[in-house]
Amino acid sequence: MSEQTHGYCARCECEVEVERRHPLSLRRKLKLYLYAPVILVPVFPFIAFDYVFALPIFMLYMLGIGPVLMIVREPAVCCACGALVANNARTIVATSTP
Ligand SMILES: [Zn+2]
DSSP states (O other), X not given: OOOOOEEEETTTTEEEEEEOSSXXXXXHHHHHHHTHHHHHTTTHHHHTTOHHHHHHHHHHHHHHHHHHHHHHTOOEEETXXXXXXXXXXXXXXXXXXX
8 A cells, every 4th residue: 555645635725745744664563553452362361361460561552552543544734734635535525515
């Protein structure tokens, strides 16, 4: 999946170049963080035999999900004016109707 480089800016009312604060490689690596439960759930009985360490680790993992989701789902921003740019054509149509 390639990164979106152009989009329609509603404020500039034209096709513009878009940018994101975090690079695509970082966002791809952080997606692995979100898939960690797929690996951890089957081995949960072995990890959780000692709740003194397992519970704080799981709580720290849960605290990290919010910032990771924020980075992974970060919207594109117009390079010219800084406005949020819609991700697909359907959203553009929905926001541009009077
Ligand atoms: Zn713009």
